[in-house]
Amino acid sequence: MINIIILLAILGYSAWVLVRFLRKSRQGACAGCSSSKSCPGCAASTVNEDHANIKRNI
Template structure:
């Protein structure tokens, strides 16, 4: 019984963390999830304040 509760808690914790991370990245802009965002030279990936 305790194992079931721990597994369920782990599943909900991971789902919550994933949702939090998704919301955080979506607030950063369209290039937040891009692996090359640090070296990206595209003007479309620059934040509005840097243009």
Template sequence: MINIVIGGLIFGYTIYALARYIKKSKQGKCGGCDLEKSCDSDKSTPF
């Protein structure tokens, strides 16, 4: 019985993490970042 509960928790978290990853990847590089509003990377030059 406990094996089913633990398996369900692992499976549920995997689905949650995968959905969150897909959602953030669709937003693009800056849209998925937590610093989206305070980041100045669009003004800086790469390297």
């Protein structure tokens, strides 16, 4: 009986981690990152996206 409970706990946790990973991967690298506000790499990509949007509007 305890083996079934342990197995269900492991499988449940694995499913939860997988779902969380897939949700964050859909957001993209910087949007899914917990430090996206202070990351210099994410700030640079935002500037590049803004520049691309300005070029499209002209």
